[in-house]
Amino acid sequence: MKKILLCVALLGFWAAPVLSQTTQELNNDGKDTENVLTQSMGYDRKSYSPLNQINKSNIERLVPIWNASTMNELGELAAPTIYNGVMYVINGKWSFAIDVETGRQIWRTPVKIEPGIKHVAFNRGTATIYNGKLFRVTIDNHVLALDMKTGKELWNQRFADFKEGYYATGGPIVANGVLISGVSGGESTTRGFLDGWDPDTGKKLWRRYTIPAPGEPGSETWPKNSDAWKYGGGPTWRSGSYDPELDLVYWGTGNAEPYDPRPREGMDSLYTSSVLAIRPKTGEVACYFQYTPNDIYDVDGTDEQVLADMQIEGKPRKVII
Known part of the structure; x- marks a missing residue:
């Protein structure tokens, strides 16, 4: 647990003004004991802190000093991020900024959902922050940016059609100045992908499908003269990891579709149930590893790539665990 969280529990912490987060700060998040800027407290997804202020000898003395409602009856799945004394929290209905010393709500912004779509507990990522903006996805396939100081929406892009079986659950990440988001829908005969966005403007920079089209590398693992690749699965419904030294994003993919394996004819079905190494500036696949070829049991490969x-x-050696 990070130092800032310990201060909330024991001492309290002064909420300083929000400043812009730099690429260097994000890259060093695992070494920063004052803030929590990324999911799992670092791009390497180790969820490790060297702090020892709270230990087995004093944990029984922890007492609550404040609580704050997130105004949501649907459940909470997203981890908060913290920067300069402000906690950023997202759920299926709201985005919040909260003073970590007092629990005072600084701002809240409602999640706008397209008509006919139910609010649900969905986000398995975190409130992604970078350069004064908070980024998140919504269940109906929007990626958007909010001003961290005010909660005002700065841009909003729709990237898939909910009616086609797509929805969004994993938090985006920022790698080398590019915002990268995934998509869910591994039970709906969809074709998974990752999108790269300009975090300042919301302009889409690239899209990388996880199922190759005919003639692309990996297409030989799908049946010839078949449209199986068009609905082959490989959703990217969790968040990725990033190695700044190699400038590679590692993102896991989900099961092959449909669950009935016969349309895939027992073939490996790349790049389902795999981890992809992606170059963040272009979306190029540098390399991959498939955990479960011809996944017929919904095994997935979407857990944290540590x-x-x-x-x-x-x-x-640099390794993925």
Whole structure:
């Protein structure tokens, strides 16, 4: 748990004015004990903190000092982010900024959902922050930016049609100045993808489908003379990891579709149930590993891709765990 959270629990913390988050700050989040800027407290997704202020000898003395309602009966799945004494929280109905010292609500912005779509507990990511903006997705396939100081919506882009079986659950990440978001729908005969966005303007920079079209690398793992690839699955419904040194984003993909494997003819079905290494500026697939070829049991490969530097046979290696 980060230092800022410990201060909330024990001492309180002074809420300083919000400033812009730089790429360097995001890259160093795992070493920053004052803020929580990314999901899992770092791009490597280790969820580790070196702090030892709270330990087994004093944890029983923790007492609540405030609580704040998130005005949501649908459940909470998203982890908060914290910057300069302000906690940013998102759920299926609202986006919030909360003073971590007092629990005072600084602002709240409602989630606008298209008519006929139910608000649900959906977000397995976090409130993504960068350069003075908060980024999030909505269940009806919108990615948007809010001003971190005011909660005002700055831009909003719709990237898929809910009626076609797509929806959004995972939080986006910012890697090398590009906002990257995924999509859900692994039970609806969809074709998964990742999108790259300009975080300042909302302009779409690229789209990388997780199921290759005929003639693209990986298409040989799908039946020939078949449209199976058009609804082959590979949703990207969790968030990714990022290695700034290699400038590679690692993002897991979900099951092959449909659940009935016969249209896939027992073939490997790339890039379902895999991890993709993506170049954030272009969306190019640098490499991949498929965890479960011909996934017929909805095994998925979407859990956290934890990054580490290890010694293997006496040599330093970068690995995914």
